[in-house]
Amino acid sequence: MKLNRRLFLRVAGMAGAAGGGLLAGGGPSAQAAQLHRTSQGDVEFNGMLIDTTKCIGCRACEAACNEANKLPTPAASFSSANVFETTRDTTTGAFTVVNRFPNEKKPDEPIFVRKQCMHCDQPACASACLCKAMEKTKEAAVIYHKDRCMGCRYCMIACPFDIPKFEYDSAAPFVWKCDFCNERQQKGELPACSEVCPTGATLFGKKRDLLEIARTRIYKAPDKYVHRIYGEHEAGGTGWLYLMGAPEEKLGLRTNLGTTPYPELTSGFLYGVPLVFVLWPSLLFGLNYLIKDNKVSEERKILRGEQD
């Protein structure tokens, strides 16, 4: 009996811990209710404004990123223009890449578009990660904790921009992506790519200010830009904003992401978990007792019938 109770308590305790934990997990998602927010707590999110009309495809940002993050030397040098022949994707060794897209308005001036982590306001990868290896800092960066990661790659499934990259050829692999030069930001420095950009195509600042700058540029030169700021609302808003010289589908940017912050997609389900945890056991225990009593009374009826 003693063992019985102890074991029962242990199981119940564990189940309670899991249930309670998930209940507590509702917290961050509950904050998610405020849409289009640009800051967390008192700290306003940092952001980056990419003006595709200013980028000249010099790839200085790629080189700076490579140096700042101590990434392996790529096969083709950073001054080579041959890389623009194909559309490239970021890799475990290149956190940002510049791609070239044709410009229909001015065929001699192709449009260059950078690709890297968008640092979503409410990142899907961080909400997907079961051991908090992906984390959104209060300043903006979505960073990766190597020591926590178990390599399940759910962040890659979840990320709407397909940014986290996995080392498939390693026995002890990590996930790699741009971390917005978080350490440099902490020291008050600019992200490496922004610091090195010669044309000001990558502008670092507070997201709120950047949105204002972006809108001003559109108003001042309405013919030059598409009248939308990519990243303002995509997937609930991202830290990186794009001013586009051509519609986003012509610049290799995903168009069907919606404006719902991704953590909200699963928060409904997670809210249901504590409910089920309370309702199911009580209903099942009740049902179990109900049917047991029913059977007993049936037996009694039979017995009484025999006595009569």
Added chain:
Amino acid sequence: MANRTDASTAHAEGAMTVRRVAWETARFVLSELRPRGSILTPFNVITGAIILSGLVLIVIRFAYGLGSVSNLSQNYPWGIWIGFDVITGVAFAGGAYVLTFVVHILKVKKFEPIVRVTVLNGFLAYLFYAGMLLLDLGRPWNVINPVIGNAFGFGSVLFLVAWHFMLYMICEFLEFSPAVAEWLNWPRARRILEGLTTGAVIFGITLSTLHQSGLGALFLLAPSKIHPLWYSANLPVLFFVSSIFAGISMVMIESFFTQKAFKDRIGHELHAAHDSILLGLGKGAVGALFAYAFLKLIDFVHYRQWIYLGTPMGYWYLFELVGFVLLPTALFLVAIRTRNAKLVQFTAFLTAAGVILNRLNVSVIAFKWYETVRYYPSWMEIWVTLAIISMELWVFRWVISRMPVFGGAHQVVEAEAAEDMEVVVWKASVS
């Protein structure tokens, strides 16, 4: 002084007895590990070869990384090890929670003879699929992180699924443990374990509800990647409902094979009741299938899915829905009306194929259907999957041929057993 000596002698004797009992038990287990029957059967040779070569592939996978054996890529981070082995396999293990609900909560005596074998199947499925999950993890040694609590991702569906997998395995083991106690002839342990069954069943059903639907909820985070015909906010409910008929059809499929392979282990009672059990299971399956078809219809209307029907993916969707949901529903209904147990069993195979199709569609086939370079599993991924299934079959057979699994609980005669224990204790005290 004298008292103390007595106490210490008694203590020493007690320790020796415990050691002796442990030794006897160990010898018993060792003797049970020895194979029974002929070793060189075609089944053994084939599955043995698959397992051995599969182990080689697993070694290669751990030495050189996932890319060395799988076709996974940056675009397709999850392949069939997750999509088939875990997402589909766990659905098929759903029979355990469905049957324990019917037998232990609703007290339907009819299905009692097949509860143990179903729970065993479910438990082994989780054991081996959890093992499979470890193969797919890049850094499996960190799998304890979300358990020991140095980093709890509370907002993650996968966190919930992982915890519930783990807790549910404990529940299923508790549900099956009376059979282990009977095998070891420990009547007292059996009584205690039996007393835990109802609790384990109730927690088991709760955990199953949540992680079966949780597997579907995993894909809620990929709205722009899964084809609109398969993406739905209802994915958790769809996965939960389909796990009911997936589990039930797996019970029927499993009975199809065990009736042939373990004829001698199955009692006359179960053999005689087999047809009526099958028909009963068919009725359960048809109810769940009906609910599932209705949920699919709601999605069809809500997401205006008809606009995609004219495309290749649309034909594939119709193939799945008509051929493997509507057709089985109709066949089950016919079989139940005509009391045709054979047709029920055949339909179970069809239903199971439909579940495989649907789970693979959500997790692999309709996932990033727009990419030009698609994922398809490498032969090594398939081979390792076969090896894992073979291992599970071996363990299943080992348990079946030793423990009282078929035909419900065996009555262990306590007096007899107590005598046995006394003999052991007596032997121990003599030597």
